[in-house]
Amino acid sequence: MTVMEQRGAYRPTPPPAWQPRTDPAPLLPDAEPYRVLGTERAAKADPELLRRLYAQLVFGRRYNTQATALTKQGRLAVYPSTTGQEACEVAAALALADRDWLFPSYRDTLAVVARGVDPVEALTLLRGDWHTGYDPYEHRVAPLSTPLATQLPHAVGLAHAARLKGDDVVALAMVGDGGTSEGDFHEALNFAAVWQAPVVFLVQNNGFAISVPLAKQTAAPSLAHKAVGYGMPGRLVDGNDAAAVHEVLTDAVRRAREGGGPTLVEAVTYRIDAHTNADDATRYRGDAEVETWREHDPIRLLEQELTARGLLDDDARQRARDAAETMAADLRARMNQDPALDPRDLFAHVYAEDTPQLREQRALLEAELAAEQEGTHR
Amino acid sequence: MTVMEQRGAYRPTPPPAWQPRTDPAPLLPDAEPYRVLGTERAAKADPELLRRLYAQLVFGRRYNTQATALTKQGRLAVYPSTTGQEACEVAAALALADRDWLFPSYRDTLAVVARGVDPVEALTLLRGDWHTGYDPYEHRVAPLSTPLATQLPHAVGLAHAARLKGDDVVALAMVGDGGTSEGDFHEALNFAAVWQAPVVFLVQNNGFAISVPLAKQTAAPSLAHKAVGYGMPGRLVDGNDAAAVHEVLTDAVRRAREGGGPTLVEAVTYRIDAHTNADDATRYRGDAEVETWREHDPIRLLEQELTARGLLDDDARQRARDAAETMAADLRARMNQDPALDPRDLFAHVYAEDTPQLREQRALLEAELAAEQEGTHR
Amino acid sequence: MTTVALKPATMAQALTRALRDAMAADPAVHVLGEDVGTLGGVFRVTDGLAKEFGEDRCTDTPLAEAGILGTAVGMAMYGLRPVVEMQFDAFAYPAFEQLISHVARMRNRTRGRMPLPVTIRVPYGGGIGGVEHHSDSSEAYYMATPGLHVVTPATVADAYGLLRAAIESDDPVVVLEPKRLYWSKDTWNPEDPQPVDPIGRAVVRRAGSSATLITYGPSVPVCLEAAEAARAEGWDLEVVDLRSLVPFDDETVAAAVRRTGRAVVVHESGSFGGPGGEIAARVTERCFHHLEAPVLRVAGFDIPYPPPMLERHHLPGVDRILDAVARLQWEAGN
Amino acid sequence: MTTVALKPATMAQALTRALRDAMAADPAVHVLGEDVGTLGGVFRVTDGLAKEFGEDRCTDTPLAEAGILGTAVGMAMYGLRPVVEMQFDAFAYPAFEQLISHVARMRNRTRGRMPLPVTIRVPYGGGIGGVEHHSDSSEAYYMATPGLHVVTPATVADAYGLLRAAIESDDPVVVLEPKRLYWSKDTWNPEDPQPVDPIGRAVVRRAGSSATLITYGPSVPVCLEAAEAARAEGWDLEVVDLRSLVPFDDETVAAAVRRTGRAVVVHESGSFGGPGGEIAARVTERCFHHLEAPVLRVAGFDIPYPPPMLERHHLPGVDRILDAVARLQWEAGN
């Protein structure tokens, strides 16, 4: 049976015989972002999971501050920080099984690292080295996508292919609030719903696309409300509540895995740092706003919960900090080494096999390198 | 005050202080397509309007059959018929004031004609003559748009510009069900809502995009459900009920004119003919389905209503038919004349002024034409 | 071995056959695009594939070209070999970001770890009386995008061979199918299709000694016709069919031009910024001292594609080609 | 008349000034794009415009390039003169369908009744250490699209003049702004900006007699540097700055090449299918008998733009230019 037949073929019927094809009600998001921490629901959360999330958040925050520091030392060309968004980044990675695929946007190196990729390999793009430092097939992490929203159809295609092959694989694709305005967002969600592809779309609504606030990006009640227009459920979640994001994503992944099709998740969060180290956020927002969000810090929220319930002792806290510091020290040390790039590699992977034209150009470059070497260059 | 300020600036607030920015409920379409004819609502409809719509539908049907006949005689290269969709075409034109703008898709020559454009001028594209036979500024009708959905951002931009200039102008843009899948549909609706542009989007859901049925195009409850994801109202209407389409579009145009912003209207209708004369619809659909829709013919629906209420006598019926026949005879006669195209015009309007390169190429063509003339061509 | 009689077939039929054979040979080959399933494509090139291989192998997609190519990228990432149909030349433009920013670069970006064996079929060019947006010669865009292969057949046999080779390539290949040759016939044995040539080889379609016409796709038959007509004027013209624009067969082309000392590049695409500039420049770089005259270009005009009623004035025909040959400074040299 | 001292200004400042002057001169001029309002653009070229003219004149749009250009088309239809900013070269690709299928054709399609005075600003090219998608040389795509004008400044004064001319043009103009020259300084009098040259005129930046370097945009300073270095080798190189790629100034370029008899085209863009092929071909067509050697091309390689750590090996520099000059067959002629 084809995917189409499974979903039941639609034949046009004249309005007198009209039947809504899908019930819209269950597709609409709740009016308020879903929360777990600080609510009754927290009691039902697995303490082990909460502790794991906590350690990962601490790790993630340290990763963010370390990477930002590396930009100041000129060791990273640019770094888009996820400080304040660690709950989304970490939950995205943790909600997936090993065999699943992650499709990160350019901002999501933390999710990539949380999925198991070596931080140095995750950062090659941003240090000015080759684009993808890791093998996408090793951890099933697609290359970081710079052109916004273009990774979403890739995730749909991969998930669809896996399903056609009978493999039990889910793809989770990440995008920003700004990215939802791109045509590729629309086309990807539509394909996903029509094909009932096992894919989860996570929109991190961090309030801004560089300098542009959400009000200039959309007039929708929420970004999650876009889901009904594709015939998939939309979920709104507090993006700084790690337990909530994890639960909502895990549900969506399970649903996709069981053949229930795609889900759109909007996580409401905030970009505490500037767009990147090169950006000056004071040009477009005030400190007061940032302060409000610092109050709602993802680590603090989780720490409060854990502490209140006696699930976090000083030891565990220290272990989390130590692990983070070990990573940071290692990252610093290894990023301080200059990578050795071979200019001849410029031609190595343009095609499976060099064209005659590239062979000529490689020879030209080799002559230039030889002249440089011998100091005979002009 | 800028448009943005009028709409009220959104500042990100942490989820604990979350306020839905827009109430989604009024944006959602009804579960059933809106109908007037054959319901109690019909009693409230203006008899004069109904009679006018009737005459226009008869005219439109005749236009469709005549244009289709012209393809068989080789007088039109191709014709995408709107037989069965006349209610949408006619209502779109009639819902607009003179100063408003119509943005037709490639299928909508009938709407263009209903807006006042000479049928011969409306058909130049389809007879193989220059693309736009009419002056877009004379009747405020944009050129027919072949690349699907690309006309939608144009409509938004024009409406936005008019509003910025303080002009009381609304744009109505037409698109097919298939066209809603394109990225440009998404981007246009989003811009329209963010800018609160005075624009109305009319989707004619005629069941097919060439051979592809709606079920392969979308999994949404209805196309009108896409509206809420942009923060604009979505309306679902019986596209074969001329009174209903006219009422819904008129409301949406009024709303836009009054500063209420854009509306998405999905008119449920059916393409009775093949995609174009070149298409073979039997490859992808059965006669039975077509027959069901013939029962729900827009002319018949309106005629039944008018007749039942004694609003249509034989005289009026005959007058409508006569007007349509006059148009058809005139169209036949004028389309049977070969238009005289001057090859030199190939260069006339590429730029305001020819580039030196085009001047050289024009000279080449002129030499070729001279040789052809003198029979000295090889 | 039984001898099979050569049967006439159209280019469209050869393309269908190539898709069918590729799908039969490799379950990873999937066809997707607008109307490719039930309808068999607006040019019927995918006719019968959905029936034979199922709708999951030959899929009618939603109407969104970036989505089609973008999902094909994802499918290729997972090991499939998608063959995408863009319905017409101008309707490939919405997919250009996916094409340029991802399809052409994924192998390079991942240092060879994530190749994308995606085939992109684009019916292209004019001469079919199509309305605006249905007759573009868009090859310049593809040629200017490193990471893509670009091929275009001019014969029925090449249509089969190049499409098979494209699908077998581990790199993305744009297959430009000349619309006006879809119904051109050739005797071709579908039971024993040509072995698949590697992509990147031009072929001399007609040997000649006076001058070389360098051309491809829809202009090949026009050049052959011009070469016939040229005999009356005492010119013996050579015709080279490039078949592959990327990679470019410098060897075959330069050898031909060195033999004749004169060359004209012929294509439908506009001249300015079109393929002819590249071809003329590389031929000149390689054959400068063999050239009796500059390499000339015969092309469509640098205008948006004209309406059907005027297209014959736009498209390079026999006369425009021979006019150019006449300008090859015969007094000076020969 | 008071004499105003020439002050050093950057190219970015001159562009800002051009926008400001154009907006002040004509209320129909509107700026739109991503981050152009409050932030003043990622390169600060639109800095201060929203403040001075209001957010309705300088508008932060949603993040969607086809939407930006598509709505600009509609605004132009209604008599405005939109100036669109594409944030980086590679982020203009999503707008290519609007660009090719509408912007470039609307005047022609409507027989001159609906001109589209849209200016499209595209920061382009490399040399700034940008990550992938931030350093593309995309001029070949624009050049191959009839109906567009394409200009690119190399000096502060030209940045002002060309942008003003683009906005005043009744046709769509793509303004390619060399990112790595944004912060290049020049003495330029902002109080008395250059009169606006008509689009389409090249300029000889350095007279010379040995050979002509034909170049534009970011490669102009590199060529001037190469010309200085060449003196040590006994070559007196001429440098022509094209300024306008469409229309092309055949007159100035051909005159220069006829004078020197040798030419090298220099640009960052890849060579294959890039602007150099067109330029070399047209120069050869016009100057064949004046040429002592084939017109050579010095360009970036035919590869996706490389990572920052390797870009210096990709970009044409003084050495690669002089190596090419050395190959201009000096033995044969001079």
Ligand SMILES: Cc1ncc(C[n+]2csc(CCOP(=O)(O)OP(=O)(O)O)c2C)c(N)n1
């Ligand atoms: C197609 C495209 N257009 C423009 C850009 C330039 N750009 C990089 S990040 C960015 C803002 C993204 O905002 P959002 O999607 O909200 O993600 P965030 O940065 O907040 O994570 C822009 C405009 C791009 N990368 N791709």
Ligand SMILES: Cc1ncc(C[n+]2csc(CCOP(=O)(O)OP(=O)(O)O)c2C)c(N)n1
């Ligand atoms: C961008 C683009 N892609 C493909 C096409 C080819 N095409 C022309 S009409 C059509 C189907 C359109 O379906 P729909 O939007 O439902 O409009 P309808 O024909 O039913 O009026 C297609 C695929 C096109 N014109 N533009």
Ligand SMILES: [Mg+2]
């Ligand atoms: Mg954001």
Ligand SMILES: [Mg+2]
């Ligand atoms: Mg339809």
